[in-house]
Amino acid sequence: MNLPLPxxxxxxxxxxxxPIVQGRSLLPAAREPGAYLPRxxxxxxxxxxxxxxxPANVNAADWKxxxxxxxxxxxxxxxxxxLMMLLFNQRHPVVLKRGVVLDGSSSPRTLSHxxxxxxxxxxxxxxxxxxxxxxxxxxxxxxxxIADMSTEGASPESIKNHVxxxxxxxxxxxxxxxxxxxxxxxxxxSARQVVELTSKGTLATPxxxxxxxxxxxxxxxxxxxxxxPDVLRADGRLRDLRAAARTSTVDIDExxxxxxxxxxxxxxxxxxxLDGQAPEVQWALLTLLLGYxxxxxxxxxxxxSPARERRRTLILDAVAEGRITTHALSGELAQVTxxxxxxxxxxxxxxxxALFDLKTAxxxxxxxxxxxxSMMRDSxxxxxxxxxxxxxxxxxxxxxxxIKGTTDRPGKHWWIAEPLxxxxxxxxxxxxxxxxxxxxxxxNKEDGTVDGVRMLKxxxxxxxxxxxxxxxxxxxxxxxxxxxxxxxxxxxxxxxxGSEIATGIQLKHIATRALANATxxxxxxxxxxxxxxxxxxxxxxxFRKIKDLYExxxxxxxxxxxxGAERIxxxxxxxxxxxxxxxxxxxxxxxxxxxxxIHIRFGLLNNxxxxxxxxxxxxxxxxAIIPEGHTGPLDExxxxxxxxxxMIGPEHLPIYDSHQxxxxxxxxxxxxxxxxxxxxERELDITRNVISMARKAQ
Numbered sequence: 001m002n003l004p005l006p007x008x009x010x011x012x013x014x015x016x017x018x019p020i021v022q023g024r025s026l027l028p029a030a031r032e033p034g035a036y037l038p039r040x041x042x043x044x045x046x047x048x049x050x051x052x053x054x055p056a057n058v059n060a061a062d063w064k065x066x067x068x069x070x071x072x073x074x075x076x077x078x079x080x081x082x083l084m085m086l087l088f089n090q091r092h093p094v095v096l097k098r099g100v101v102l103d104g105s106s107s108p109r110t111l112s113h114x115x116x117x118x119x120x121x122x123x124x125x126x127x128x129x130x131x132x133x134x135x136x137x138x139x140x141x142x143x144x145x146i147a148d149m150s151t152e153g154a155s156p157e158s159i160k161n162h163v164x165x166x167x168x169x170x171x172x173x174x175x176x177x178x179x180x181x182x183x184x185x186x187x188x189x190s191a192r193q194v195v196e197l198t199s200k201g202t203l204a205t206p207x208x209x210x211x212x213x214x215x216x217x218x219x220x221x222x223x224x225x226x227x228x229p230d231v232l233r234a235d236g237r238l239r240d241l242r243a244a245a246r247t248s249t250v251d252i253d254e255x256x257x258x259x260x261x262x263x264x265x266x267x268x269x270x271x272x273x274l275d276g277q278a279p280e281v282q283w284a285l286l287t288l289l290l291g292y293x294x295x296x297x298x299x300x301x302x303x304x305s306p307a308r309e310r311r312r313t314l315i316l317d318a319v320a321e322g323r324i325t326t327h328a329l330s331g332e333l334a335q336v337t338x339x340x341x342x343x344x345x346x347x348x349x350x351x352x353x354a355l356f357d358l359k360t361a362x363x364x365x366x367x368x369x370x371x372x373x374s375m376m377r378d379s380x381x382x383x384x385x386x387x388x389x390x391x392x393x394x395x396x397x398x399x400x401x402x403i404k405g406t407t408d409r410p411g412k413h414w415w416i417a418e419p420l421x422x423x424x425x426x427x428x429x430x431x432x433x434x435x436x437x438x439x440x441x442x443x444n445k446e447d448g449t450v451d452g453v454r455m456l457k458x459x460x461x462x463x464x465x466x467x468x469x470x471x472x473x474x475x476x477x478x479x480x481x482x483x484x485x486x487x488x489x490x491x492x493x494x495x496x497x498g499s500e501i502a503t504g505i506q507l508k509h510i511a512t513r514a515l516a517n518a519t520x521x522x523x524x525x526x527x528x529x530x531x532x533x534x535x536x537x538x539x540x541x542x543f544r545k546i547k548d549l550y551e552x553x554x555x556x557x558x559x560x561x562x563x564g565a566e567r568i569x570x571x572x573x574x575x576x577x578x579x580x581x582x583x584x585x586x587x588x589x590x591x592x593x594x595x596x597x598i599h600i601r602f603g604l605l606n607n608x609x610x611x612x613x614x615x616x617x618x619x620x621x622x623x624a625i626i627p628e629g630h631t632g633p634l635d636e637x638x639x640x641x642x643x644x645x646x647m648i649g650p651e652h653l654p655i656y657d658s659h660q661x662x663x664x665x666x667x668x669x670x671x672x673x674x675x676x677x678x679x680x681e682r683e684l685d686i687t688r689n690v691i692s693m694a695r696k697a698q
Contacts, residue, residue, distance in 0.1 A: 124145055215472070380400050385436060
């Protein structure tokens, strides 16, 4: 039982036996009769492991609040426990009765951070000669605490978090039994405003530099697609050998003679010893190949007994004859072309020592591909469970859990491409965790967590260290973090036609381009380091599409309908006439196509032929508010049925045909509300106008 302190103004709102976790889902083990839940009276630590669900990328140590060092002091200990109890149970009846409303999330990890801030604050007070407990402090002292942090060079984000904790303590005063300086030190200001972290509409998250992005993604794909089959084959072979290994060695001599009699059997040696005077035998692996447990190698093949000397002599004679291999587990490996045009195996030899490193590299490569190409957050990737690939709206998707900004951990889907399916399959194959895909490949990791930042760094280091035999490009050792890949992918997708929809869906922000959410704009904003690469890529993609249209038009095929299509056809006819007049070839055609001012922006529902520098006749700009810095048409206000710049391609017609049937289905449904039916009728008019325009042109 905790004894009352002399400074207490009243008893604590919570008795010592009050459970910390209330109104939250408990894990099955915590719901068992007799299971111990952290109590308010626990003064040493609160351990939430096994009590509430811990995110996959959070270590077990971060799910535990320790009241150590300064918080071992009874005053600070009780103050910290009361604040955390109020924050963690804001819907508790006694909290509501006191009228305490606190800001911020209330996960166990947040409580651990609060404990750290209180610990540092108590340390600061002692250093500056203040009374040991806050009952002797003033509001001015709290302001000075934040001013000192700024002077000492603390980051604005760290200062903001400390301000939030101090403001919460002021707001929690009605529920605290111990004195705390009365009043909010910064009334009417948020913690962000106190440290002047005002949003400027730009995102601080940088992109992954292109000189790092390209070799990193290529290396990850090489390990997953080209190297993984060899590693997994070696791993499976090693498991089979260990499963079939015997402990009895009574017939070892007969077994060795029979094994050596088969010329296809070769002595496993270490690849690194091939450059020496004599290859070094892998005795443990050889023992497994003979059918015995590797622990028996020292007893069977070393020592001074005549039998052991005979076995060693037979084996070393075979080595001297050249009956050796560095690929005893894997067999022949995939071939790669190295510097100088030499084609050889991508690895000198996968032995038991190299196998663990390679399996770790495969896991890290899979993580790199998923974080690089899926636009998932680090926490969401770590939450991926086995068999994660599902069909979502007829498209392959990853099924996982969203944690950021939620308390109920909702399930979400992220659409993916085929390479990510392969990456997840490989990661699942090397994972030892019963549920998670991204987990340690070594069995002795207690809580099963892995760190995304470390995986990225380790993979870059591993690739660069082994370039001599993989032939991969060097990856610059730049600063990279998981969230930077999400930012980079958002920027890349935004640069391609029609990708605003993909960006909005994947980033979970519903906003139009003109009035887009600031986070969406920040993530999708272009990056000067990528400008050159994107410009070249977009120019090449656009030229290939224009060239394809030209070839189809000159072959007599229909390329589109509407006034915009007619202008494109006229431009193609002039180019064709010029090529014929010059007796030109394909190179002449390409030159004219590149130099002629042909304006086409290819889209999902139509192609826009407006000149972006002078979009005359663009219906989307009529009575529109143009966002600052925007040039060209406004995609979200496009009217394909009315605009003089619209070009409806044959590939668009099936979409409109399907949309027409859907709107008719809605209109003919008597249970549909009148407002929804009116909207469907307007959509139907637009769709019919587009289809009618195409039919007239035909």
